[in-house]
Structure formats: C-alpha cells, structure tokens
Amino acid sequence: MNRRNFIKIIGAGTGGVVLSSHLTGCDVALDNQAFGWNGPDKSIQDIRMQVLAYAMLCPNPHNIQPWMIRLTGSDSFNLYVDPERILPETDPIYRQIHIGQGTFLETLAIAASGLGYKAEMTYFPEGMYGNTELVDKPVAGIKLVSEAGIIKDPLFDFLLLRHSNKREYSDYRVVQSELDALHAAHQRHSEFSLTFVNSPQEKALLTQILTEAMQIEVGNRQRDLETIKMFRFNEDEIRTFRDGFGVAQTGLTGFKKIFVESFLLDRKTVEADTTEFGQQSVDMVRKVAESTNTFAWISSRGNTRLDQVKVGRDYCRMNLQTASMGLAQHPMSQVLQEYDDMLALQGEFKKHFGIPESETVQMLFRLGKAAPVEHGPRRLVAQIIKVI
Numbered sequence: 279m280n281r282r283n284f285i286k287i288i289g290a291g292t293g294g295v296v297l298s299s300h301l302t303g304c305d306v307a308l309d310n311q312a313f314g315w316n317g318p319d320k321s322i323q324d325i326r327m328q329v330l331a332y333a334m335l336c337p338n339p340h341n342i343q344p345w346m347i348r349l350t351g352s353d354s355f356n357l358y359v360d361p362e363r364i365l366p367e368t369d370p371i372y373r374q375i376h377i378g379q380g381t382f383l384e385t386l387a388i389a390a391s392g393l394g395y396k397a398e399m400t401y402f403p404e405g406m407y408g409n410t411e412l413v414d415k416p417v418a419g420i421k422l423v424s425e426a427g428i429i430k431d432p433l434f435d436f437l438l439l440r441h442s443n444k445r446e447y448s449d450y451r452v453v454q455s456e457l458d459a460l461h462a463a464h465q466r467h468s469e470f471s472l473t474f475v476n477s478p479q480e481k482a483l484l485t486q487i488l489t490e491a492m493q494i495e496v497g498n499r500q501r502d503l504e505t506i507k508m509f510r511f512n513e514d515e516i517r518t519f520r521d522g523f524g525v526a527q528t529g530l531t532g533f534k535k536i537f538v539e540s541f542l543l544d545r546k547t548v549e550a551d552t553t554e555f556g557q558q559s560v561d562m563v564r565k566v567a568e569s570t571n572t573f574a575w576i577s578s579r580g581n582t583r584l585d586q587v588k589v590g591r592d593y594c595r596m597n598l599q600t601a602s603m604g605l606a607q608h609p610m611s612q613v614l615q616e617y618d619d620m621l622a623l624q625g626e627f628k629k630h631f632g633i634p635e636s637e638t639v640q641m642l643f644r645l646g647k648a649a650p651v652e653h654g655p656r657r658l659v660a661q662i663i664k665v666i
C-alpha cells in the first residue's frame with residue numbers, strides 16, 4: 279500500500295495550566311489508557327472533578343477540547359474558552375468553538391443529574407461578548423447543588439458510549455418513527471429548528487454540496503495545516519497530546535491500523551505537501567455522504583454567543599439520543615463555515631433547501647447505521663483547570 283492508498287483509508291476528519299497537587303492526584307486516579315472513557319475513578323470524591331471528567335467526553339470541533347475551568351468555590355466553577363485551543367482558519371468567528379462549550383455544559387448537566395446533583399448554570403455571568411470576538415470572560419458559571427431525589431437524565435447512560443462515527447454507513451434509511459422520536463426529543467429541550475433530509479434526490483444534492491465544500495476547504499494551505507495539526511498520526515501522538523482524531527475514528531482497527539500508522543503515516547511529508555491529504559479528504563467526504571441516506575441540521579434565527587452555546591447543548595442531546603437508539607452520527611461542517619470562499623456555496627445550499635438567508639445553520643450531520651469506532655482521546659481534567 280502506498281501513501282496515497284493509506285490516505286484514502288483515513289481521509290481527514292473533516293493553556294497555561296498550573297496544577298494543584300490534589301487535582302493532579304485525582305487525575306492520576308483516572309484510567310490513563312482509556313483516556314477518560316471509563317468515567318471518573320470511583321476514588322475521586324470531589325463532585326466538581328467527577329462532572330468535569332464526564333463533560334470532557336462531549337463532542338467538540340476537531341477534538342481540540344477548547345475548555346478552561348477556573349474554580350470559584352468548593353462546589354462551583356466557571357467555564358471559559360481556552361484561547362490557545364481555537365481553529366481560526368476553519369472557524370474564524372469561533373462559532374463552532376462556542377458550540378463546543380454548549381456540548382460541554384450539556385454533558386456536565388446530564389452527568390450531574392446522574393450523580394445526584396443539579397448543575398445550576400448562569401450563562402455569560404460577566405456579560406456576553408459579540409459573535410465575532412473572543413473575550414476573556416466566562417461562558418458560564420456553574421454551581422453544583424446536591425438534590426435528594428433528582429431524576430437522572432436518561433441520557434446519562436450513554437455518556438460513555440457516544441461518539442462521532444466517521445466511517446461509511448450501511449444503506450439503512452432512518453425510518454419515520456425514529457425521525458419522529460428524534461424530533462420529539464429535540465423539541466422537549468430546544469428552541470431551534472431541526473430538519474431531516476431523507477429522500478434520494480435531497481441526498482444526491484447534499485452529497486454534491488458537501489463534497490464541493492470540502493474541495494473549497496482544502497484549497498487553502500493554512501486551513502489544511504490547521505486540520506493536519508489536529509490529526510494524530512500514531513499512538514505516540516495520541517498519548518502525548520490526548521486530543522485530535524486519527525485513523526481509529528474512521529473505523530480502522532487491528533493490524534491494518536498499526537500497519538498504516540507505522541509505515542505509511544508521516545507528519546513531515548504530509549505537512550510539506552498537503553495536496554494529496556486534501557484530495558483524499560474530498561474523496562472521503564464523497565464516499566461517506568454517498569453511503570448515507572439521512573442528513574439533518576439544526577438552525578437558529580439568531581446567532582449570538584448564547585445561541586451557539588445553546589445549540590451545542592441541543593446537538594449534544596441529539597448525539598446522545600441517536601446513540602441510545604443505536605444510530606451512528608457524524609457532523610459535516612465545511613459548508614457551514616464562515617471564511618470568505620465558502621460563503622457562495624453556503625448561500626446556494628440554503629437556497630436549494632429553502633433555508634432563509636437570515637438563519638444560521640449551526641450543525642449539519644449525517645445519521646445511519648455502522649459498527650462503532652474507537653473513542654477519541656481526552657486530556658486529563660487537571661489539564662483544563664487554570665488556577666488563578
């Protein structure tokens with residue numbers, strides 16, 4: 279297998295921390311090999327550390343894990359965007375990064391309910407900033423309140439199971455009763471629109487648009503390098519960085535995975551010339567879209583930072599809900615992105631699907647059936663805690 283074939287297999291997916299000794303101690307107790315996916319170690323007493331360990335398992339763009347926590351009390355903390363963990367080339371206004379704050383908050387709230395606590399949240403407690411800027415102000419203040427008899431959110435049972443499944447799907451078409459169930463679950467919590475696309479004609483059009491969007495995305499070296507920076511080329515990189523995504527998330531396992539990572543992947547070569555990586559990313563998008571019969575998106579009338587955070591919460595629930603129904607799910611964000619050269623295609627996408635120009639499509643994803651893939655790694659809780 280040459281390097282080209284290898285990349286064919288993988289395609290592309292599309293701070294300043296000071297540790298206090300007791301927090302570091304907590305994390306040592308986590309199962310390092312599982313990168314957080316066994317949940318917090320039973321020996322961890324601090325409820326803040328327990329819910330944070332779960333929250334870090336949420337879906338987030340490129341698995342960059344853009345969170346920073348400042349502890350504010352024995353049962354409270356603030357969540358901030360980590361300014362060193364952003365994606366300025368592909369997410370120039372940090373919209374997706376804020377969706378990734380919402381997914382974190384929702385996972386945290388669900389986890390708290392499963393552990394007998396209510397997570398009281400105040401959004402932007404020091405004021406909301408504009409939707410094109412990033413300011414060192416908290417996205418949310420969180421207080422954990424012990425509540426006897428609190429009802430465990432049923433999605434709690436799927437926090438350690440959920441993942442984004444980037445492999446090709448079987449030709450299963452999500453049935454109407456499943457779409458109805460997803461709609462109902464969404465409507466119980468959300469103020470935003472959820473749209474499903476489930477016909478062969480719409481699928482064909484969307485496949486074309488998504489493929490073209492990836493073609494546009496990879497037409498820029500800086501964007502390619504940003505993605506490649508988050509791509510984990512081998513186990514060593516995964517152990518060192520504990521973030522990003524690699525071949526495992528596309529479904530490659532066992533000997534094939536080891537072979538590809540050991541002999542065919544080389545960061546230096548791919549970074550020196552990103553052309554092939556880009557072309558294979560386009561091919562991969564076309565292939566996975568063609569293998570899918572059902573697509574969906576969440577759109578909002580407004581696009582404030584608060585809207586983005588709330589959409590993240592809703593998307594997270596949707597991801598957990600599909601996991602609970604045995605469905606695979608995978609966001610495909612390129613056509614939604616805000617850099618100049620994407621805007622014309624984004625306009626066409628909205629026009630074709632009757633989405634008002636004034637609305638923002640916040641998350642676009644595909645749904646179907648596929649064997650699960652390996653979980654993406656997560657850092658240690660202590661790595662997101664910033665001691666003031």
Ligand SMILES: Cc1cc2nc3c(=O)[nH]c(=O)nc-3n(C[C@H](O)[C@H](O)[C@H](O)COP(=O)(O)O)c2cc1C
Pocket residue numbers: 290291292335336337338339340341374375377378381440441442443444522523608609610611612653654
């Ligand atoms: C706002 C947002 C945008 C995303 N966009 C994409 C995308 O365009 N392509 C893709 O393969 N995955 C996308 N993802 C999925 C992430 O790559 C995934 O959540 C992350 O790698 C963590 O893996 P996990 O969801 O399996 O835990 C997106 C996730 C979020 C929250």
